[in-house]
Amino acid sequence: MADTPYILEMNGISKSFPGVLALDDVTIKVRPGTVHALMGENGAGKSTLMKCLFGIYTPDKGEILLEDRKVAFADSRQALDHGISMIHQELLPVPHRSVMENLWLGRYPMMGFGPFKLVDHRRMYEDTKKLFAELRMDIDPKKWVRDLSVSKVQSIEIAKAVSYNAKVIIMDEPTSSLTEHEVSHLFEIIRKLRSEGVAIIYISHKMEEILAISDEVSIMRDGRSVGTYHARDLTTDAIIKLMVGRDLTHRFPPRSNVPGDVVMRVENFTSAERNSFQDVSFDLRKGEILGIGGLVGAKRTELVESIFGLRPVQSGTIHIGGKHERIGNPIRAKRLKIALLTEERRATGIIPMLSVKDNMLIANIRKYIRFGLLNEKRGSADAKRSIDLLRVKTPGERTRIRDLSGGNQQKVLFARWLLTEPDILILDEPTRGIDVGAKYEIYTIIADLAQRGKSILMISSEMPELLGLSDRILVMCEGRMTGVLEGKEATQERIMTLATQFM
Amino acid sequence: MSMLNLAKGDHSRRLGDLALKYAIYIVFALLIVMISFKEPTFLSIENFRNILSMSSTRIIIALGVGGILISGGTDLSAGRQVGLAAVVSASMLQQLDYARRMYPDLPQLPLWVPILIAMVVCGILGLLNGLVVAFLRIPPFIATLGTWLAVYGLNSMYFDRPPYGAQPIGGLDDRFIKLGSGYLGSDGTYSIPYIVIIALLIAAFVWVLHNKTRFGKNIYAIGGNAEAAKVSGVNVAWNLVGVYAFAGVLYGLAGCLEAARTGGATNNYGNMYELDAIAAAVVGGVSTSGGIGTVPGILVGVLIFSVLNYGLTFIGMSPYLQLVVKGAIIIAAVAIDIRKYLTKK
Numbered sequence: 001m002a003d004t005p006y007i008l009e010m011n012g013i014s015k016s017f018p019g020v021l022a023l024d025d026v027t028i029k030v031r032p033g034t035v036h037a038l039m040g041e042n043g044a045g046k047s048t049l050m051k052c053l054f055g056i057y058t059p060d061k062g063e064i065l066l067e068d069r070k071v072a073f074a075d076s077r078q079a080l081d082h083g084i085s086m087i088h089q090e091l092l093p094v095p096h097r098s099v100m101e102n103l104w105l106g107r108y109p110m111m112g113f114g115p116f117k118l119v120d121h122r123r124m125y126e127d128t129k130k131l132f133a134e135l136r137m138d139i140d141p142k143k144w145v146r147d148l149s150v151s152k153v154q155s156i157e158i159a160k161a162v163s164y165n166a167k168v169i170i171m172d173e174p175t176s177s178l179t180e181h182e183v184s185h186l187f188e189i190i191r192k193l194r195s196e197g198v199a200i201i202y203i204s205h206k207m208e209e210i211l212a213i214s215d216e217v218s219i220m221r222d223g224r225s226v227g228t229y230h231a232r233d234l235t236t237d238a239i240i241k242l243m244v245g246r247d248l249t250h251r252f253p254p255r256s257n258v259p260g261d262v263v264m265r266v267e268n269f270t271s272a273e274r275n276s277f278q279d280v281s282f283d284l285r286k287g288e289i290l291g292i293g294g295l296v297g298a299k300r301t302e303l304v305e306s307i308f309g310l311r312p313v314q315s316g317t318i319h320i321g322g323k324h325e326r327i328g329n330p331i332r333a334k335r336l337k338i339a340l341l342t343e344e345r346r347a348t349g350i351i352p353m354l355s356v357k358d359n360m361l362i363a364n365i366r367k368y369i370r371f372g373l374l375n376e377k378r379g380s381a382d383a384k385r386s387i388d389l390l391r392v393k394t395p396g397e398r399t400r401i402r403d404l405s406g407g408n409q410q411k412v413l414f415a416r417w418l419l420t421e422p423d424i425l426i427l428d429e430p431t432r433g434i435d436v437g438a439k440y441e442i443y444t445i446i447a448d449l450a451q452r453g454k455s456i457l458m459i460s461s462e463m464p465e466l467l468g469l470s471d472r473i474l475v476m477c478e479g480r481m482t483g484v485l486e487g488k489e490a491t492q493e494r495i496m497t498l499a500t501q502f503m
Numbered sequence: 504m505s506m507l508n509l510a511k512g513d514h515s516r517r518l519g520d521l522a523l524k525y526a527i528y529i530v531f532a533l534l535i536v537m538i539s540f541k542e543p544t545f546l547s548i549e550n551f552r553n554i555l556s557m558s559s560t561r562i563i564i565a566l567g568v569g570g571i572l573i574s575g576g577t578d579l580s581a582g583r584q585v586g587l588a589a590v591v592s593a594s595m596l597q598q599l600d601y602a603r604r605m606y607p608d609l610p611q612l613p614l615w616v617p618i619l620i621a622m623v624v625c626g627i628l629g630l631l632n633g634l635v636v637a638f639l640r641i642p643p644f645i646a647t648l649g650t651w652l653a654v655y656g657l658n659s660m661y662f663d664r665p666p667y668g669a670q671p672i673g674g675l676d677d678r679f680i681k682l683g684s685g686y687l688g689s690d691g692t693y694s695i696p697y698i699v700i701i702a703l704l705i706a707a708f709v710w711v712l713h714n715k716t717r718f719g720k721n722i723y724a725i726g727g728n729a730e731a732a733k734v735s736g737v738n739v740a741w742n743l744v745g746v747y748a749f750a751g752v753l754y755g756l757a758g759c760l761e762a763a764r765t766g767g768a769t770n771n772y773g774n775m776y777e778l779d780a781i782a783a784a785v786v787g788g789v790s791t792s793g794g795i796g797t798v799p800g801i802l803v804g805v806l807i808f809s810v811l812n813y814g815l816t817f818i819g820m821s822p823y824l825q826l827v828v829k830g831a832i833i834i835a836a837v838a839i840d841i842r843k844y845l846t847k848k
Contacts, residue, residue: 056734077736092731094724096795105724106735108717118715160735 005068007032007199008168013052013062022048023059024223030168030216033197035190037210037231040220040243041435046203047089049220050170054086055079066168077106083167085160087174089203093153095146100128102145103160131163135189150177151296158186162193169193172203176432179296180496187213205435206462207236221245244437252468253443257450259288259471264424264455266307269316277303277479280316284424289446289456291470291487293463294499298476300459301343304426307457308340309333320424334363336424339417343428343459345406349413352402356394357383359401360415367419386415390445407438414445425449427458431465443469463492477501526839527788530832531803531810538814545817548692552699558809559702560585560764561783562802563757564776566709567750569784569801573713574746575726575793576636576643580650581754581780584628585773587658588621588758592679593672593768594661595620601674603667614678622755628654629751633744651777655770662770672768683763698760705753710798712749722746726793783808786836807832 008030015023023045030036038046052059055073064071066082073079079086094102101108104124111120128141137159139152148156154177161169171190175183190200190213204210210217210231217234219226219242226242240251264284271277277299284290292300305311307318309327318325320336327333333340342348351359360383361368368379383397390411394404401409410430417425430446431439446469450456460466466473473485475498482498522529539545564581571578594605595617628650635646663669681697688694713719721742724732733739762768781791787804789796811832815825 054734075736075738076734077738080736086734088734092728092734094727094731094794096727097720097723101720101724102731105720105732106737108720110717117717118711119717119720121715 004031004033006030006065007067008053009063009065010049010053011063011065013049013059013064015048015052015057015059015061022223023052025062026220026223026225028201028218028225029228030199030201032167032199033194034215035194035200035202035213037202037204037214037217038220039203039210039217039239040226041437044220044243044435045223046220047172048223050086050172050201050203053079054084054170080106080164080166083164084170085162085164085166085168086170087157087161087172089172089176091150091153091157091177093145093156095144097145098142099139099145099148099156100124100141102156103128103131103141103163131159135159135162136185149297151179151182154178155182158189162189166198168199168201170201170203173205174202175204175206175209177296181295183209207239210239211236219243251440251464253440253447255289255447255450255469257287257289257447257471260286260453262286263321265319267317267319269303269306269318270314271299271302271306271479272312272314273302275479276311277306277476280476280481282474282481282484284455284457285471286423286455287450287453288471289450289458289469291466291473292457292459292476293461293466293473293495294476296461297478298499299479300476301428302479303476304340304428304457304459305342307333308338308426310340334420334422337420337422338424338426339363339420339422340426341410341413341417341428341430343432345409345413345432350401350409353400355398356387356392356401356404356412357397359412360386360397360419363416364419382419383415386412386419390415391441405435405438407434407442410434410438410442411445414442418449422454424455424457427456429459429461431460431462439465463495466490466495467492475499523839523843526842527786527800527803527807527836530836530839531807534807534810534814538810538818542818545814550813550817552694552696554806554809554813555699556696556764557813558805559696559698560757560761561776561779561809562702562805563705563753563760565780565783565787565801565805566706566798567753567757568777568780569787569789569796569798570709570713570722570746571643571750572781572784572789572791573726573793573796574722574743575729576743576747577647577781577791578632578643578747578750579647579777580628580632580654581647581750582773582776582778583651583654583658584625584751584754585758585761585776586768586770587628587654587661587773588625588755589762589768589772590658590662590672590758590770591624592617592621592759593675593762596676596679596762597672598674598676603670603674605664605667605672611676614676614682618756618759621759622752625751625755625758626748627751629754630744630748632751633747636747637740637743659770669770672762673766675762675766679763680766683760683766698764701756701760705756706798706802713798718742718745723794726790726795728794779808780805782833786833786840788840807836 006029010026010028013023013026026045026049040046048057051057053064055075055078071082094105109120109123109127110117112118125141132139137155139156145153158174174186178186193200202214211234214231216228217231217239218228221243262283263286267281269280280303294300302311306313309329309332318327325336357380361379368375380397387394387397392411393408401412431442434442446456458469467490471487473487473490473495474481475483475485475495477499482501485494564585568578568581595609595612597604599611632647632650635641636643683698686694686696687700721732721737724737725739725742729739758773761772783804784796784801785791786807787800789801811829815828
């Protein structure tokens, strides 16, 4: 393997955006038939580098050699034509079109001749069937993409990238929405591609995946190359150390919170929606972190959104502080001092065009109104205080939130809800898409809140996170509660067993 | 027992979904039933022929605007382009012995020449719209707002010239008049106006374009998720240019037919037609945020408005009240239609 010539070399790539040097003399060399992991914190420049390769960005400096020939792609079409395909970090479905039209977008099979060419739907259908059979995927090619689950959409993006028969496939966080089963399926596909000589550039934040699948690992930090290593020589801790440039001995902060009295009791909670959760009961204590584990599709989000009054409930009761409450809508939930940080930060969390300050104050705007007008000074003071408190990295409270990194956006959302002074915080995948360093800071915030007597209900699909933070872990499978584990006795295996109980 | 209930729930749900899916067609049918109930003589072949004739130019315009809406854009200049095409084609198709010819020395041209010229002129205007939207990245609303004004100005300059000044262009060529008001078939009940045939042919063409060609599918993809189209190697900019240019060509044709149908033209022709067309397309299920819409939906959308125009006058409703009813219908129809996309969350 060591002697095989490189199929792809990116030498000395630099790219700057107004005010930021995103890539500074980055070099990466990939051999055919290998999985080359690209690692680094969010903002380290991985995606930017890949976008330079895929023709979305034009590098300012440096050269790209594909099979020893210099290339420079003006757009994605050219990259695809040269045998490079890409699974994009953000899912890019065309929702109101069929699965097969999404798959073959940009290269529909045609029939007819000359200028009278029409799209060959039958061939498109058969090609899709064939591709899915090859990849052992079971999705109806004619179904609308909007009717599919997120994990299915991601599977389609994977199938699409594979179907180009590319020499180099870039996979930018391909597993962010996949179930564990689907991840292992993806790994089978990757191994098969590798054996066929395809080079795969694999970007992920999940260490276990990187160590399991990759041959070589290139690490980036702050827009620069740190180095390329054999995966077998690396450990999770070593990777983290290289990524953040310092030792990260503790992946989780120490916790000293002591759960107290029950603040919320949920009994026999059943959704009014079809195929959703049913008969869920649990207690949440003061100063407790209660994790909710399960696979994607276990209806955990539906459960917490129903508690928060966003979704209809058929039966069941909630007691808050011993009093029976019907929540029904988020305004009521807020009054009961419940806060919810949603899973889809971009879709249902941040308001991108508004400033950090406005994003922080929006859930609590009443507090800043004097004589019918906003009191800007008090708002700014609170925003600044929150920025300091949560250590949000931002030029100022007036910066638009969309210009912040994912981790910092999440901190702003924490600030938004903390300003409402909640007793109960519901966190839905609070560290999704956030880099390692920032994750630790989020964990610190969570631990600190529990310490101060806030009750935390936290959904997480990352086992280490559940195990590292929770006092107790409630596990769900297919809409039903399959058990509650004490934090101390919980293990990945026990959670997995409960999470797959009905499968 | 619970299984049984579930099945029954499924059934009524499916029925509900089905009703939603065809909501617009149901509204259309109800409208006809309601008007006929009030005035049974409404149900006559002649009335329907009139409604179809009235609809034909509007269908062509709405198909143009509809394509642009599907691509995620909009076009406010449609009506003014129609007006320009009407004036241009009429100016070149006046009878040889008509006293006030705009071009006194112009020989009799083959019918298709002025029509083609009008279509090319509007095609170029559409192309410009597309270039501005795709390459200067100006929001379509603003870009076409600009063209809307400019085209009206150009049209008025062309129209208001010595020696006759701003006089309606009349005395149109018999062949042109026949295109606009003639029909296929024997005199009397069973005949189809030429313009209806043309509109239906155009609709069929656009249907094929939208559903069977790469260009059409790209337009849906761009409207649905432009970024996805881009990274899949679709040339977003040129596809957009194409959709605006093609719409221009359709407006050109519609303008000619409008002149032919009414037997004249002024620079005010087509005024506000773009809003009618957008309303019809939207009522017919086209999403203003792009990616959604069908040709049959657009046709029904146009027909709903024609039936309203014709039918409400037929039952003697005050024209002012008609406006209120139409406004309410736009909102109600879209409110129902949008449920399709809201229910499944």
